[in-house]
Amino acid sequence: MKVLVIGNGGREHAIAWRIAQSAQVTNVFVAPGNGGTALDPLLKNVPITNLDELASFAKTEGIDLTVVGPEAPLAAGVVDLFREQGLAIFGPSQAAAQLESSKDFAKAFMVRHHIPTSAYATFTSPEEAHAYINEQGAPIVVKADGLAAGKGVVVAQTQQEAHDAVDAMLGDGSLGEAGARVVIEGFLAGEEASFIVMCDGKSILPMATSQDHKRQLDNDQGPNTGGMGAYSPAPIVSDRLHERIMQEVIYPTIQGMEKDGITFTGFLYAGLMIDDGNDEDRSIKVLEFNCRMGDPETQPIIMRLQGDYADTLLKAAQGKLDQASISWDPRTALGVVMASYNYPGTPRTGDTITGIPAAQKDCVTFHAGTTLQNNQLLTSGGRVLCVTALGDTVQQARETAYAAVKQIKFDGQQYRSDIAWRALK
Template sequence: MVLRVLVIGSGGREHALVWKLAQSPLVKKVFCAPGNGGIAELAECVPIGVTDVNRLLAFAKDQEIDLTVVGPEAALLAGITDAFEAEGLAVFGPNQQAAEIEGSKSFAKDLMARYGIPTGKYRTFTTAAEAKQYVREQGAPIVVKADGLAAGKGVTVARTVEEAELAIERVMNEKVFGEAGNRVVIEEFLSGQEMSLMAFVDRETVRSMVISQDHKPVFDGDQGPNTGGMGAYSPVPQIPSVVVDRAVAEILEPVARAMVREGRPFRGVLYAGLMVTESGPKVIEFNARFGDPETQAVLPRLDSDLAEIMLATVRGKLGDIEIRWKKEAAVCVVMASEGYPGDYRKGVPIRSLPQSRPNCIVFHAGTIKEGDQLVTAGGRVLAVTALGADVGAAQAAAYEAVNQINFDGAHFRRDIAAKALAAEKK
């Protein structure tokens, strides 16, 4: 079988997906809609937006696409999987109802409450006044979340009551995240080590990936506002495998069964953002797709054929295949535009970009080509991933590559994977 594959999306996650799929002997041709400046080196980019479902469907039919892989959550919640499946097209990604596990934080929390899946206590509010009153009753630290999609930026970990009230005001009254802020979820603050646990899911069949750890705050030492993610690394040596096994058994497998029982069977990648607390792993959030930038740290460690895994998932045969992982560690450092996650400039020339090589890959997150010049086109610009014998070696190689890249205002955290190295020293 020789496949024509369409990847939906334009970020670093999609570059990693294209990069891995292009390595498969099953894959003949890769398209990406809309793609970016780096993806264009591996795939034919198509200028169609990720939520323009009708045009994407027409393109897939016209080009006889054998497998469509959906990257961003916006496309899933726009019903792209439902539309493609209605036309008999193979698509990797959950349908609109199943994607609600990410599209509505209140739905996800209610689901966990119904099925006894460990998470922090919470309340959902539709008015700012009631939300603020609850915050004053509970005290701080406390977590404020916009209910809907907010590009990874709708969460505030408030250290004071005043900070929580300001977050509620911005989300619900100022509508900084639009309709996503019609409701807020106020959650218990959980402390411990965070881990990102992704899994291929085919209804009740769950095949977990290697874990990673994301870095959400924009500045070193986990300071500053939350972003979509400033870097990630895998493995996470300070989290023992017994904890990961427990998370699969107590969280991923039960939620997959719960979605089937709810009439929303999940098929695709389920992402669990977890906090490893003193009483065990608890859910911070679920996503209905590959994480970003976790994918850029996890996929380079995949030793199996990604296209084969995706086809098996789509065909209901995930349980029939074995998934292998490399022992090497991976560290991904995100280079962002000055000002991100706030306002930032676009069109800044990128200079001195090193060539990707087997142990170091530069994934493009927000770039475009203007003639022969590569320029910035997003808040997160590049995701530089390096492999090494251990986390320390991978970290050193990643920062060596980052230091070769230059664009005006470039910002990156200098402590990606520092928690792992500190734990190893202990």
């Protein structure tokens, strides 16, 4: 089987790495890939990002399955394009991807289908947005409607911060089209968890649970980032909560899409806020939907995934998802993101990376913002690497991951030293 993975992040490196281990897979192409996928002898980078060119490549090369990592090609309709040309691809259609590509669409959808989320209103007029903030008070959350690569959300502790966010997005156009409409929603307190399932249009297969670390600095301080580390499983998601999340969020979402005339295929990621209390009563609310696996949650989830992932994805793309084809390593997997100088601001690139330890059974370094130039590995983006380890305990996974992190050198590197603190508290 020949597989094409679209994307260039740590998530795509992890997905491609696991697919390449399948006995029936002969070739794995990553478009465009990164320095890590370039270095892996089982993977081959293809320097294409244009969707039509990707479809032509898939045809010419006889690709049996395409898997899409990031949201942008999904929102641009890559799945529709491939399907029209008879190419097997796993992901949501452009219509289904609106759950992620428009926060206003997602909120209206949740209200319509009684899926728990915070109260909200959507604005294009700054005056009306300011008036709403004055009426609601702070804390309050201002979100760009469109895709903003993790930079479109301001969790405002004061009304002033919320007003400033509205001025930046609706007034100054700081996020372009993505911020030309804003969703303003109620602040939710609690603990976050990432809940991801695969869906072939009918059957649903839950992935292992995980927890991301959004803030840049230890103790959840500093600005939001794309994610500074993650681990799996997330202990907060007990068996009972798992059942409740399926009943209260996942089934109503897939069924709601169907009722709206949109069959959902692909990964559905619910970012959840779970408040305190016992598992029967604590509230579970949806912060956001994504239509793809999370980054960095994918890296620890993939480390725990056992079975033939390529086969699972192919069957899912064919509408024949096999529930029994994968299982989960009971150990904990933990990934530490190493980021470049100035991230999450404009990152410095071009720093030489050395000391990445060879992949071990229980520790793999997945690449994101890296590039290979003249046999030298250089930083090329904000999040550079995700060092991901398995351990019998959370503590052990953490020790293995940080031991590898300490061997890796590049100027300006930054990482959190407390990944999985909630599981260890």
